[in-house]
Amino acid sequence: MSDKREAVAKAIREGQNRAGVSNSVDTSQFDNLAQMFQHCVDRAKASPATSCMGQTLSYQNLDTLSAQFACFLQQELGLKKGDRIAIQLPNILQYPVVLFGAIRAGMVVVNTNPLYSERELEHQLNDSGAKAMVVLANIAEVAAAVVPRTGVKTVIVTEIADLHASVKRLLINNVVKHVKKMVPKVSFANALGFRQALAKGRSGKFEAADYAQEDLALLQYTGGTTGVSKGAMISHGNLIANVLQSKELFESYGLKPTQELFLAPLPLYHIYSFMLSFVVMMQGNHSVLIPNPRDLDSVIKEMKRWPWTGMSGINTLFVALCNHPEFASLDFSRVKVTLSGGMALTAGAAKTWEEMTGTQVYEGYGLTETSPVVSINPGGANQVGTIGLPLPGTEIRIIAENGEDCGIDERGELCVRGPQVMMGYWQRPDETEKTIRSGWLHTGDVAIVRDDGYMRIVDRMKDMILVSGFNVYPNEIEDVLSSHPNIRECAAIGVPDEKSGEAVKIFVAAKQGDIDKEELKAFLRERLTGYKMPRYIEVRDELPKTNVGKVLRRHLRDEELAKKAS
Template structure:
């Protein structure tokens, strides 16, 4: 069984039930199933075959859902990419991921026209209208003959109107490759199989008691694995209805929850903070919610308690990572929730704490969190050494320090070394530093995370200049041109020299102490 075949079964059982709501429009499970089949057949007509790679560069919309499930049905491996990435970031993933086709937004047409020569492997660019630019988009798409690689999403559906036969999907076939920031500065592609994704969606749905009666707010970005499993795949497997949010805003969350009587909301701590601080937030709008889910970063206990006290709804905090599809732990719904804990192992997944030798540690002792289960990735795309380092004897080594108590509740003590989490998004300092080192006036640079009241953490840089001819704002603007918005430093502090140990290694902890002292 896989996500595509399970959707077919769900659609047969709930043919006329709403599968999703989006900006006043509704589609039933029968309609969604039909569109998925048409899109899969359209991709086949284009010449895409099992094992080919296609990238999704889309925001939250029905386009994403149909493209995701249509590609999987056709046996095509999907690579989701954040639409706000810079051309350099997008280009690297497209080339490294051997992408043959791209499904993207009409507003990104100029980007692909400009990058055409740098993307020799791309054969097809399928363009979707954005809701606010349909008139303009129609004009652009009608002239796509000037760039033969481009086709409209609607035309691809038309190509597949007759349906067709699709390849048999095996459990260990790669369904999705998720690119995550690497400590070397280059993203790594985590290969998730059909078994990985299906098992985690089913297990999460079971653990969170999702059913056909749920209406799940999908406000997290769909290209992120948290949303993919918790707010998209798990609900669709159980016959629940999605409330698709194009872009997170507190006003829209309150409106949707009240209008559609939402039952489940999943978000990162930053979202909960914005909802709590929203001056017009009415607790009565959340009376239908039976469950709130938090992940992506550790939630401050004060925020968790403040939200629950105001809105009278329990937040279940969990833990996951891209390499595990992603969920490994959640606070259980049928036993006490422990603030500050990521909860217990979900069904079919094992978590344990080990020392440097791989030996399991007793409760209360801090060590590395490792994971085993049907949700653990097959490996990193074209990176066998990284794969062997991360997966050992069937266990995924997360790099996170944690502990477990006598009742099986896990607690994250510290994150992967140097990792910065901005509003739930991972930022690795080396990636930002590589950009800074390309600036002609930078002699040395070190990046770390500092506390931020809105996003949990913010990126801060310490730099040593070759001369004084560059300002902080000029360097920040330089970063904006080469990095996604959430990776750009919020501040850059200039020093005469960076603290180092006897081997010349920059001491980040000394810089962190300096931040705390200030």
Template sequence: MNLSDQLSLTAKDNLSKTAYVFNGEETNYQTLEGSVTKFASSLQELGYQKGDHIALVVGNTPHFIIGLYGALRLGLTVIPVNPIYTADEIGYIINNGDVKGIITLDVLMEKFEQMDSMLSNVQHYIVGETKPDYDVNQSSLSEKAYSFTKLVHAGSLELDRPTLNDDDTAVILYTSGTTGKPKGAMLTHKNIYSNAKDVGEYLKIGAEDRVIAALPMFHVFCLTVALNAPLLSGATVLIVPKFSPEAVFQITKQFNASVFAGVPTMYNYLLQYPNEDEKDFSSIRLCISGGASMPVALLEKFEQHFDVRVSEGYGLSEASPVTCFNPLDRPRKAGSIGTDILNVENKVVNENGNELPRGDVGELAVRGPNVMKGYYKLPEETNASIKDGWLYTGDMAYQDEEGYFFIVDRKKDLILVGGYNVYPREVEEVLYSHDKISEVAVIGVPDPDLGEAVIAFVVATDSSVIEEELYKLAQDKLAKYKVPKEIRFLDELPKNTTGKILRRSLKEQLAPNQ
């Protein structure tokens, strides 16, 4: 089974049920299924065939859903790309990914007009219209440009579907390049289908659910948890074009949303939203957090304020992405990423790959049908990441006696102070416990005496907070070598489009002063 075929089966049983809502308009499963098939047939008419690569450079719109499922139905490999990337960032992915066609939006065409000459393999631009007066024929790329809407309307419902094999590459996700250029994780049809199915079952997502898609759809967290899993279950996806607390609360109230998935930054914004009259999550049965570790203080404040459970999970692009979630049939553990989801195994290992006893910190390794088949055109990096069928995540973790996993920190973020290990998250949790601190990020910087020093960046909700308070808090709760050497106040922390804090940017801020 694969996503495309499962959508057809789901649609057959739920023809008149709403598949997604966008800008207040509801689209049922019958219409979605027809649009997917017709779009696939139009791609076929343009000369696309199984194995070709096509990029999805769109935001949270129906174009993403139809484009994704239509391309998969034809056996194409889909490469989702962040639409706000720079020309250089997009150009690298398009060229490295051997992309033949690009599905994008009219508002992004100016960018592609300027960079088309560097995209030698691209033969077509399929343009989704967001403005009523947009005409692809007016583009300087008119010879390559096609209207997304016209392709859907002109397509046929009679499509000779190719055979999709489990091991065929369905999606290539380019991981954010924290070091060097981004790498393309090749996810097969089996990878993405199994994870969507297992996540849906684990979280008990059913046809009655209305799942908010406020995370970026190009990101694997939203792709699996808030898009594929709901659509396979016959649920309704509530599309939020761009995250804001106001938009989330509004769509929750209007459509009685039942599931919200977000990163910790989103939960912080929702909690801090000033208009108390609009802060209503009473219809939400489950909140899902991932993408980064959620500070325990934030989790507990959010649950108390909204009277809703927040279940934290864990995943990475190379695992489609989910490997762990806090179980729903028992109390969740604050600070834990939970236990193995269905059909996936996690273990903590030492440098030699040997499993460690419960409670010991080591690298988290993952095995299951969701693990990628490798990095695109990078066999050496693939072999370094996947050993004996286990994916080495680069995250440091431990497992408690009850089988719950806890992420300590990224392996590369570990700070060595005088030979002692300092995990940034431990320091962040302490500073975060101050009731007037809304965000914290801790990094290590070179130190001539101790090797590295701990530096903390904090965002306060009240300007009355002074450094001495935070130093005293850290000194009371942390060993001396873990106490920050310096604490800096910022108006906000630098983040990427998914809300993940960019530690590299913080280090760059310090570079001139080191």
């Protein structure tokens, strides 16, 4: 180990010691996620586990319902250990039932963004080899269009209130379908309702899958540098480790087992919210699921309804809530912690949140490929503007462009090694080799480690654009743009945006004549998820290129920064 690397490691160890954070983590407590789930159930059977739209499931309810779904998967669908099941659901009660049912039956979960376009969903279903899919009726139109072109054999369709009490279920589902007209008319060749699936699994008993920490648990898709998304292979051991690593930090916030209520406005299909939901369960605490965080009135409504003590969010959500006319009148007296991740927390957002709620925002850092948390600010030792200290058992290196180690306060690429680092990319060994080298995950983010052990992200090496916490890869946008019949050359970059952190801007040159921007937007809307849509379009005769003809995105970014500075 070089002197510089040792100096960084020493600063981190000493920083962890001062903050009361362990340097290591014992991951041997559970062999797999099903064991961890059973531990949570045994610990807090009668306690509320999760609520949504006024309906609550206890840990015992979650145990019973997920067992029924596991039985259905095995006995009715004949799915085997390692088969993939896609989940395309917002934050509703069905999500944890399906998730834990799949895990207990030995399935590999494929989280699927409900906002996906046909192109994106078709790729993910085919790439993962999913054999079954669970989808909310409200958003099933895209799935109905693409499933016939995939290997999905069975689609389980759920309506939004399927797990509510009978009278309320019928009322809500009928209003959503017939009054609000929010459910499109679609059909699948081989489909059944979610409640039918539970009924079919009610009379049988599932066979607990025998698997170890090394077995694959989750395919979590992330944007692809080659124009298509790739599946990060997250093992049972990866998730168990990250839950146990993060649980220690949760305890530093003064959170007590079975006594806390966490608001969960961020989508569970995103790895950040997904993993945090496990941490809340490990303490036997209660999560309130919010189906649509973009509907700020619904978020405020839940904040009023529940005596919440903590929540997770991202910078854009904090800003939007603080600007809501009713936010200042809420009762924040019970709030102990607010966690931020997914995108950089701005000093202004952190300050305003603390002024209005009386509580600090604790920022962390992670990646899909690290299951996801790498570091976080611990309770009682928060430093706004940093990403905190590495989690227990997490090693950090800062590497210069020449491959040598950087020392204290020297900027270089942040590299991570630890039990939470993914197994690799699904069926993409070449991409895995580019990202994980000699056991170290290369994040593509430029960071420094300070002399107190805290870390700060200062830049990004990758061309990736971060829009409201979601990764957007320029290659994917450019791949779609290039398929337009009148685009000769194109480029996509990220530009600063007060609301979303960054926004997508595209530069295009026509093959002939002019480019109709409105027509181009319509073309892109059919092929890209909403957050990937360009906010700005600039038409040029030529784009800056290298001597070999490669478009210089960096040059375009520099031009945009120069414009802003002037």
